[in-house]
Amino acid sequence: MNKKSSLVRSRSTVGRPLSLLLAVSSFLGAASTAAAHHSNAVFDLSNVYALNGTVTRFDWTNPHVYLVIEEDDGTEWMIETDAIAVMIRSGWNRDSFVPGDLVAARVNRDRDQSKAHGLLLSIQTPEGEQLVSLNRFRDSMITYDRNAFTTTLSGVWQADQSLSRVFSNGLRAHPLTELGRSGKETFDGSVDPGAECIAWPTPWVVASTLYLIGIELGADVTAITSEFYNAERIVHMGLREHPQNVERTVQGHAIGWWEGDTLVVDTQHFADHRSPYANIGIPSGGMKHTIERYRLEEDGRTISIDLFLEDPEYLAEPFTTSLALHYAPHLEMLGIDCDPEVATRYRR
16 A cells, blocks of 8 residues: 555544444454445445555545545545444544545445445554444444433433344334335335435334434423434323324324323324335335333333334234333433435435
8 A cells, every 4th residue: 555644643542432442353244234324225235345545535424424545546435434423422533534544444335336435344544443333333332321320201312222123123024015015125225215314203213223312301292302313203292182184294293191100102194204214115104103102110221112003004014012212311412414415425
């Protein structure tokens, strides 16, 4: 590799999760096939490509941070990572790389191999430090503060990875209507609302481990927010029926009430969505209906969620599962302001 810069910068590992740094040593084979903002269907996740080169651009942008790396033969690779919030929690910052840095990266290539485009697995800095994204190592990450507890549903929360996987695997195997099967079979990521800065609706917006959830209880209104595209659900408390002629929206119209210590959230009037469950490919429609039952466990560290989902246009029968949120007051809700130009950059 020809050295194009003699610039040497010191980097600190302070603030990087220790488990994240250790996990890199067993990096290959351990990487997650986690969901990104657009579908990972555009990448060949079974194929790892190694490249050495020089950083020509480092774009600290949302919903994806990008590196452009030039190989010795002049090929410029556009390397995609995750949103700024995810990269910050993975130990990165806007100065992690500068043009001229000599690096070695491993990526999953675009399925269209005419494109020099890849999804980052790991990258080695000029000083020999390995950096990754938390997204690709979520099975190895425990980012919740297990010593913290609360007496209320209000606060910052992180979804449980194992139960989120049960949800997605269960839905993949769930009986579908003809429309549901057709949607799932033809989904290739080329039409994906995430690439248009449209968030996932409930329930996946609550189930995704990667993005923090904030809950703020109120007497008249309860707010449930996600870092993912700053999605906000407004739950109208005390109602038992939805008003007529409500506008259909991505997050739907939610009403809520208390049954003892359990918050019940009933949501209807959803807008159509082509990819509401990350990479699964099953669409959702206007007849979709969810009921979530939120209950704080006795340890004060976990919210258990019982989920009921029906969507007769695409699901042949109702789907039920359980989710959990872990209390995470040590983490900051950073949010993702989606830039449409960046969101569709992978298509170019």
